[in-house]
Structures are given as C-alpha cells and as structure tokens.
Amino acid sequence: MADLKSNRHLVNASLMILAVILAIVYNIHFKEAPKESAQIKEAPKEAAQAFDIDQFIAPDTCGACHPDIYAQWENSMHHFSHKDRIYKAVSDFFRSGLSDPDELKEAESCVKCHTPVGYVTGYPTKSSDDREKIPELAQMGIQCDYCHSATTAHKIYNNDLQLEPGNGEEDPGVKRGPFKDSESFYHEVAYSEFHTNAEICGTCHDVKHVVFETDLETTYTEWKNGPYNSDDPEKRITCQGCHMYQRPDVPATGSTERPANPGYAAEGGPEREHIFTHYFVGANVYLPKLNGDLEKSRMAMSRLQHSAALAIDKSHLDQHELIIEVKNIGAGHYLPTGLTDVRQMWLEIEVNDKNGNTVFTSGVRDKDQYLPDDAIIYNTVFGDGKGNPVRNIAQAREILKDKRVPPGESLVETLVLPQKDLTGGQIRVSLMYRSASQKLLDEITGKGTHPLPIVTMAEATVEI
Ligand code: HEC
Ligand code: HEC
Ligand code: HEC
Ligand code: HEC
Ligand code: HEC
Structure with a gap:
C-alpha cells in the first residue's frame, strides 16, 4: 500500500515536471x-x-x-x-x-x-x-x-x-x-x-x-x-x-x-417560472444609501430584520442572572458573515428598576458611537501569531476569537445583574448591526465621519 502510494507520488511528480517543461517550451515558442x-x-x-x-x-x-x-x-x-x-x-x-x-x-x-x-x-x-x-x-x-x-x-x-x-x-x-x-x-x-x-x-x-x-x-x-x-x-x-x-x-x-x-x-x-434576481443584497445598508438607492438600502435592512430572534429567560433572575438566547433564523451562514473582523453585531441591554432608573446596561454606545469594551460582540478577531490582536487582515496569522451564530442555531449569554430588587422593573434587549465599528471607520477616514447606520435586527422586552 505504502509503495503504491509513493509510486503514485513519483508518477505525479514526474508528470508535474513534464508539464512544467512543456509549459516552458510552449511559452518560448508561442x-x-x-x-x-x-x-x-x-x-x-x-x-x-x-x-x-x-x-x-x-x-x-x-x-x-x-x-x-x-x-x-x-x-x-x-x-x-x-x-x-x-x-x-x-x-x-x-x-x-x-x-x-x-x-x-x-x-x-x-x-x-x-x-x-x-x-x-x-x-x-x-x-x-x-x-x-x-x-x-x-x-x-x-x-x-x-x-x-x-x-x-x-x-x-x-x-x-x-x-x-x-x-x-x-x-x-x-x-x-x-x-x-x-x-x-x-x-x-x-x-x-x-x-x-x-x-x-x-x-x-x-x-x-x-x-x-x-x-x-x-x-x-x-x-x-x-x-x-x-x-x-x-x-x-x-x-x-x-x-x-x-x-x-x-x-x-x-x-x-x-x-x-x-x-x-x-x-x-x-x-x-422564475427569474433569478440580481440585486445581490447582503447587509450593506449604508453604501446604497450614499449612492441614493434607498430601495436597496431598505432591502438590506429587511434582510437583517429577518435574520435573528431574541429570547429573554427570566428563570434565574432571583439569582441575579439574566439569560439571553440569540438565534440565527434567517441566514444561510453564520451571523454575521463575510468580513466579520470589520462588521459589528452586538447586544444592547438595559435593565430598569420599578422607578424607571437604569440599574444595568451593556453595549450602549457613547457620544462618539463607540461601544464599551465589555460589550457582547459577535465577530472575529485575528492575531499576529503570538496572541496579540491585529486589525489588518494582511497580518492575520491566527484567529483569536470567532464568536458568531451558526445557521439555525443559538448562542446563549448569561449576564450577572447587580444585587438589587428588580421586581416591577423591565429588561430590554436588542440585537444591533452596523457594517463596521465606528472606531475603525474614524481611523480610516478621519474622525467626525458620518455615523454608520445601525439596524435593530431583533428586540425583546420583559417585565420583571
Ligand atoms: C440582442 C439581445 C441580447 C443581448 C445583447 C444579450 N442577450 Fe443574453 N439572452 C438573450 C435572449 C433572447 C436570451 C434567452 C432568454 C430565455 O431563454 O429566457 C438570452 C439568454 C441569456 C442567458 C441564459 C442562458 C441559459 O442557458 O440559461 C444568459 C446567462 C445571458 N443571456 C447572458 C447575457 C450576457 C452576459 C450578455 C452580455 C454579454 C447578454 N446576455 C447579452 C438576448 C440577449
Ligand atoms: C456574481 C455573478 C453574476 C453576475 C455579476 C451576473 N449574473 Fe446573471 N446569473 C448568475 C447566476 C449564478 C445565475 C443563475 C442562478 C441559478 O440558477 O441558481 C444567473 C442568471 C442569469 C440569467 C438567466 C435568467 C435568470 O435571471 O434567472 C440571465 C439572463 C443573466 N443571469 C444575465 C445577467 C446579466 C445581463 C448580468 C449583468 C447585468 C448578470 N447576469 C450578472 C450570476 C451572475
Ligand atoms: C468574482 C468574485 C465574486 C463572485 C463570483 C460572487 N461574489 Fe458576491 N461579492 C464579491 C465581493 C468582492 C463583494 C463585496 C463588494 C464590496 O462590498 O465592495 C460581494 C458582495 C456580495 C453581496 C453583498 C454583501 C453586502 O454586504 O451587502 C452579496 C449578497 C453577494 N456578494 C452574494 C453573492 C452570490 C449569491 C454569489 C453567487 C451567485 C456571489 N456573490 C458571487 C465577490 C464575488
Ligand atoms: C437561508 C437564506 C440564505 C442563504 C442560503 C444564504 N444567505 Fe447570505 N444572507 C442571508 C441573510 C438573512 C443575510 C443578512 C444577515 C447577515 O448579514 O448575515 C445574509 C447576508 C449575506 C452577506 C452579507 C454579510 C455581511 O454582514 O456583510 C453575504 C456576503 C452573503 N449573505 C452571501 C451569501 C453566500 C455567498 C451564500 C452561499 C454560500 C449565502 N449568502 C447563503 C440569507 C441567506
Ligand atoms: C477571494 C476574494 C476576495 C479577496 C481576495 C478580497 N476580498 Fe474583500 N470582499 C470579498 C467578499 C466576498 C466581500 C463581501 C463580504 C461582506 O460583505 O461581508 C468583500 C468585502 C470587502 C469589504 C467590505 C466593503 C463594504 O463596503 O462594506 C472590504 C472593505 C474589503 N472586502 C476589503 C478587501 C481588502 C482590503 C482586500 C485585500 C487585502 C480584499 N478585500 C480582498 C472578497 C474578497
């Protein structure tokens, strides 16, 4: 068996050399x-x-x-x-x-x-x-x-x-x-x-x-x-x-x-009976808009709005644990997909007590549209081969993080809430998407760049 295999390698190697010689000869003559x-x-x-x-x-x-x-x-x-x-x-x-x-x-x-x-x-x-x-x-x-x-x-x-x-x-x-x-x-x-x-x-x-x-x-x-x-x-x-x-x-x-x-x-x-359409719409809401094509922008938005479902599990609230399920119901691939080191999909969470005071937040943007470091983001992070994150794909020698939602499946997040009485309060969770982090965009095109449109893909609210 081993002999046969190495013979085959030899034959393959000789064929390749022959092909290379032929190609060179061919290139010289034609x-x-x-x-x-x-x-x-x-x-x-x-x-x-x-x-x-x-x-x-x-x-x-x-x-x-x-x-x-x-x-x-x-x-x-x-x-x-x-x-x-x-x-x-x-x-x-x-x-x-x-x-x-x-x-x-x-x-x-x-x-x-x-x-x-x-x-x-x-x-x-x-x-x-x-x-x-x-x-x-x-x-x-x-x-x-x-x-x-x-x-x-x-x-x-x-x-x-x-x-x-x-x-x-x-x-x-x-x-x-x-x-x-x-x-x-x-x-x-x-x-x-x-x-x-x-x-x-x-x-x-x-x-x-x-x-x-x-x-x-x-x-x-x-x-x-x-x-x-x-x-x-x-x-x-x-x-x-x-x-x-x-x-x-x-x-x-x-x-x-x-x-x-x-x-x-x-x-x-x-x-x-069917003509395959050629809009090729993904999740890009902003470029069609910049080009004045509001219809295509709306089509991308509607694609995003039919991609995911959110569920809030209240059963562990007495232990101050908030459980959130994010399900990919609409995309044929992971959510998000494509350029996932650049794209941002994240959870925005707000918990209010019975007086309407906010006692907990996660993933809420600051005035520059930047996300806090501890936001729950579904994305990919590349590394330099030594465990340090890199933003430039040209330097991507390894994958440090790949947290995204597979098609038809769910990811479950468990958050620890402050030890306060939340009875009568409210929990609001939204799944958000934008084509790039605002930080990256600002770095590339200069601060003060028009903020990217943000799409709410799914929402869930429960009373405590
Ligand atoms: C002068 C008219 C004309 C032009 C110009 C033309 N097409 Fe067509 N094409 C047709 C017609 C008519 C059909 C048949 C449609 C059908 O069968 O329903 C067709 C069919 C096709 C099909 C279907 C083939 C199949 O077997 O499924 C493709 C793909 C296609 N064209 C691509 C192109 C591309 C690419 C160009 C430009 C490079 C082009 N056409 C330019 C008239 C044209
Ligand atoms: C990214 C590749 C891509 C590009 C760009 C593209 N097509 Fe197609 N086109 C396809 C594929 C793939 C199908 C068949 C889809 C299938 O059968 O599942 C198709 C189908 C078609 C058909 C058959 C009728 C239909 O739509 O079902 C025609 C005609 C056609 N294309 C013409 C064009 C013309 C004209 C353009 C440019 C304006 C174009 N295509 C651009 C990939 C492409
Ligand atoms: C020749 C390479 C090539 C082929 C073949 C190709 N794509 Fe693409 N596709 C791209 C590139 C590159 C982009 C991104 C363009 C950009 O945003 O600058 C893109 C963008 C898209 C987008 C839009 C993404 C967004 O964020 O809005 C969709 C959807 C898409 N492609 C689907 C398809 C489908 C479906 C097919 C097969 C029928 C296909 N592509 C074939 C290269 C390709
Ligand atoms: C079951 C339906 C479905 C199938 C099958 C599917 N997609 Fe998608 N696609 C979606 C939905 C919904 C979105 C919007 C959510 C998202 O961005 O993932 C999307 C988004 C995209 C995007 C944009 C991603 C981004 O965030 O920039 C690209 C590119 C794309 N799809 C390409 C493909 C390609 C290539 C295939 C086949 C290998 C494919 N899709 C198969 C439903 C589908
Ligand atoms: C093998 C094909 C391929 C090569 C090579 C490639 N890309 Fe792409 N690129 C794609 C596809 C497919 C998409 C669409 C995915 C999506 O929308 O998330 C895309 C989308 C993008 C986008 C998003 C554009 C937007 O408007 O949101 C950027 C930026 C980009 N590519 C940069 C690059 C750079 C920089 C390189 C070279 C270092 C590169 N790409 C090489 C296939 C390719």
Whole structure:
C-alpha cells in the first residue's frame, strides 16, 4: 500500500515536471500561452494575462436585452466591488506601513476579487497599481460577462473561476446560465449546472490569506457545513435560493417565504417560472444609501430584520442572572458573515428598576458611537501569531476569537445583574448591526465621519 502510494507520488511528480517543461517550451515558442494552462497555473502573473480586455462585453450591452436584470445589478455591491470607497480606503489603509513581504503579498491581492476583469486581463494585478490606469470596463466590478463566462472553479476560495469569454461584441461567444432550452440570436447559450450551485459564489465568498492561509472569510464553508446544504431538495437552499430570490417586499430569507419570481429573462424571450434576481443584497445598508438607492438600502435592512430572534429567560433572575438566547433564523451562514473582523453585531441591554432608573446596561454606545469594551460582540478577531490582536487582515496569522451564530442555531449569554430588587422593573434587549465599528471607520477616514447606520435586527422586552 505504502509503495503504491509513493509510486503514485513519483508518477505525479514526474508528470508535474513534464508539464512544467512543456509549459516552458510552449511559452518560448508561442507568444500567447494557451488559455487552459495559463488559468490552471497558480502564478498570478500568468493568470492575470490570460485574456484581452476587449474579449469582455460591457454590462450595458447585455442590459439592452436584459433590462430588468441590468437594473437590479446596476446598484449592487458586485457592480461597486471596485469603486466602493470603503473598500478602496481599507485597501490603502491596510497596505500602508507594511514591510513584511508575506503581509504585503496579501495586501496586494485584493484586486483578484474586487476588480476581477482587470485582474484576468493584465491590469491591475496588484492593489497598489495606479487606479487611474484601470480600464473603465474593469472598474465595473463583478459584472455580467465575467460571471456568465465562468465554467467552473477548481478550488472554492480566493476566486478560482475558470473563464471562457467570447471575443467582444462582434463575437460574443457562449453565455452560461440556468436554462436548458434557452435561445438567443445574439450570443450562444449553454446550460451550466455550476451556475445553479453555491460553488460559483463560494469561490469568492471564502477568502484565505494568500501566504498564511488564515481563514479571513468563510461564508461558503459556513453554508456548506450548515442545514441549508441538505440532500433533501425540500430543505436545500443555495446562496441563489435566498439572495437571487430577494426583491422589494420579498426579503427571501430562511425565516420568510421565498416565492418564485415569474417573468422574462430577456426582451423577446419566453415567459419563465422564475427569474433569478440580481440585486445581490447582503447587509450593506449604508453604501446604497450614499449612492441614493434607498430601495436597496431598505432591502438590506429587511434582510437583517429577518435574520435573528431574541429570547429573554427570566428563570434565574432571583439569582441575579439574566439569560439571553440569540438565534440565527434567517441566514444561510453564520451571523454575521463575510468580513466579520470589520462588521459589528452586538447586544444592547438595559435593565430598569420599578422607578424607571437604569440599574444595568451593556453595549450602549457613547457620544462618539463607540461601544464599551465589555460589550457582547459577535465577530472575529485575528492575531499576529503570538496572541496579540491585529486589525489588518494582511497580518492575520491566527484567529483569536470567532464568536458568531451558526445557521439555525443559538448562542446563549448569561449576564450577572447587580444585587438589587428588580421586581416591577423591565429588561430590554436588542440585537444591533452596523457594517463596521465606528472606531475603525474614524481611523480610516478621519474622525467626525458620518455615523454608520445601525439596524435593530431583533428586540425583546420583559417585565420583571
Ligand atoms: C456574481 C455573478 C453574476 C453576475 C455579476 C451576473 N449574473 Fe446573471 N446569473 C448568475 C447566476 C449564478 C445565475 C443563475 C442562478 C441559478 O440558477 O441558481 C444567473 C442568471 C442569469 C440569467 C438567466 C435568467 C435568470 O435571471 O434567472 C440571465 C439572463 C443573466 N443571469 C444575465 C445577467 C446579466 C445581463 C448580468 C449583468 C447585468 C448578470 N447576469 C450578472 C450570476 C451572475
Ligand atoms: C440582442 C439581445 C441580447 C443581448 C445583447 C444579450 N442577450 Fe443574453 N439572452 C438573450 C435572449 C433572447 C436570451 C434567452 C432568454 C430565455 O431563454 O429566457 C438570452 C439568454 C441569456 C442567458 C441564459 C442562458 C441559459 O442557458 O440559461 C444568459 C446567462 C445571458 N443571456 C447572458 C447575457 C450576457 C452576459 C450578455 C452580455 C454579454 C447578454 N446576455 C447579452 C438576448 C440577449
Ligand atoms: C468574482 C468574485 C465574486 C463572485 C463570483 C460572487 N461574489 Fe458576491 N461579492 C464579491 C465581493 C468582492 C463583494 C463585496 C463588494 C464590496 O462590498 O465592495 C460581494 C458582495 C456580495 C453581496 C453583498 C454583501 C453586502 O454586504 O451587502 C452579496 C449578497 C453577494 N456578494 C452574494 C453573492 C452570490 C449569491 C454569489 C453567487 C451567485 C456571489 N456573490 C458571487 C465577490 C464575488
Ligand atoms: C437561508 C437564506 C440564505 C442563504 C442560503 C444564504 N444567505 Fe447570505 N444572507 C442571508 C441573510 C438573512 C443575510 C443578512 C444577515 C447577515 O448579514 O448575515 C445574509 C447576508 C449575506 C452577506 C452579507 C454579510 C455581511 O454582514 O456583510 C453575504 C456576503 C452573503 N449573505 C452571501 C451569501 C453566500 C455567498 C451564500 C452561499 C454560500 C449565502 N449568502 C447563503 C440569507 C441567506
Ligand atoms: C477571494 C476574494 C476576495 C479577496 C481576495 C478580497 N476580498 Fe474583500 N470582499 C470579498 C467578499 C466576498 C466581500 C463581501 C463580504 C461582506 O460583505 O461581508 C468583500 C468585502 C470587502 C469589504 C467590505 C466593503 C463594504 O463596503 O462594506 C472590504 C472593505 C474589503 N472586502 C476589503 C478587501 C481588502 C482590503 C482586500 C485585500 C487585502 C480584499 N478585500 C480582498 C472578497 C474578497
């Protein structure tokens, strides 16, 4: 057995060496490396130059025949993934002052997901590349032709999408999607099972440090290990099953209905039972608002408001213990998810005696909107490898804290209240969310920054 195994390693190793030699020979003899081999290689330089920017078609061209989908995508965070001012500020902030080459490597890697069309067409390849020189098309972030040219991903993290784009507007190539009977006189179409599953999302929504391999974002893995990734088709809900069913007044979460959205995928196309929406709303309430899109801001708010449930257990109050249960009822992943070292979800607690005097508080913001140190916060804290917390993901060598609520599950908090008679009083608990701590935002963009909107995700009140 052991022999067989080491033989296999030998064979694999020889094959790899052969492949490397072939690739070198190929590269010397042909000006352009073949797309397939260029993509599979790990080296970012080769992958970055795999395509020509003119091969990709601008979203508004797609929008001419897919107007509804275009309008939904237009104000989405996918469109703004490159232009997002918070992302740009954080990216610059994280890069400044670094000297460790491994840390710099991570700090330079952001464009792979945030400016993906630029990355695969050769510019930018690094976060520090001059933003002025980035082609306009690449600035449009995660766009139609990028996702619909994808065929598969070999690893479900750090954006490993394999692409087969066409050759621009004159020769648009194949657009891949969920229909088996689609016809378009403009572009070729193909059914793609890959597009109907969570992996197409997961390849970007799981982020690992490029050198230390610390898990920086794990939305896909959280979903994969959770109850929504069920073999039972009745219970199975993919990312698309929530996020591409949402539309105004239909939050489409784990705790709400997710009715189909019948209609037309294209002008002149047939009527369909369900058209997957392209709003891609998460929890970002403030950026759509800054962009003047109040509807999308409301949609993010409504998503958050259907995510969690709170319960107050009074049974141990005689021992001055307050027990609070926080349940994730609506999200297909942990609560919160994504950039959880930056996001803030916390409990705001107030206990009043029978005269209305406040005898206990937790998680109440000060005048600068900062939280007290002892607030109960659901988040992730990264460390430098020696147990000291770091804020910069480029320096994240370990995870010091990861306290969040898994899908369908609860976390229980027990608080000790002051030894006072609380009879006739009241306990009020709220679960709050904002996209970043105000402290971090102030540090990055300067104090006096407009306070971030705060959403009350759930509330509970009991009389004592
Ligand atoms: C982040 C990747 C992504 C982006 C960006 C994106 N799409 Fe899609 N699109 C998908 C996925 C995934 C599906 C299929 C979902 C499923 O089957 O579960 C889809 C479905 C579709 C469909 C089939 C009809 C439907 O909606 O069900 C069309 C047409 C389409 N997209 C066009 C577009 C256009 C036009 C744009 C740009 C305005 C765009 N897409 C942007 C991922 C994307
Ligand atoms: C000239 C009109 C036109 C333009 C421009 C156009 N499409 Fe389409 N597309 C259609 C029609 C018509 C359909 C068929 C709709 C159906 O089957 O319901 C379609 C279907 C699709 C599908 C579904 C494929 C499937 O098998 O599920 C995708 C994905 C898609 N288009 C993406 C795009 C993208 C991306 C662009 C821009 C690069 C684009 N389209 C530009 C007309 C167009
Ligand atoms: C090419 C990489 C990539 C792919 C593929 C991708 N995403 Fe994203 N997604 C991102 C990035 C980057 C952002 C954040 C942009 C920002 O906020 O600056 C984002 C943002 C989002 C948000 C908004 C988060 C918020 O806080 O409001 C949602 C929801 C989302 N994606 C869902 C999906 C789903 C569902 C799919 C699969 C159909 C998908 N994404 C595929 C990279 C990707
Ligand atoms: C059962 C419904 C459901 C499923 C399935 C689901 N989500 Fe979500 N998602 C939510 C809800 C509700 C929220 C808002 C609460 C929150 O922020 O977690 C959310 C929020 C998000 C956010 C924003 C997080 C933040 O705080 O910035 C992203 C990004 C996201 N989802 C991506 C995904 C991806 C990728 C998948 C698949 C791997 C997925 N979701 C599966 C319901 C779902
Ligand atoms: C593998 C893909 C990937 C890479 C690489 C990546 N990100 Fe992201 N980024 C995402 C996804 C997915 C989201 C959305 C998650 C969420 O909303 O919580 C996101 C969201 C963000 C946001 C939140 C934006 C907002 O408006 O709230 C910031 C800031 C950010 N990323 C910074 C960075 C920086 C800085 C780097 C490089 C050091 C980087 N990202 C590298 C995938 C990536």
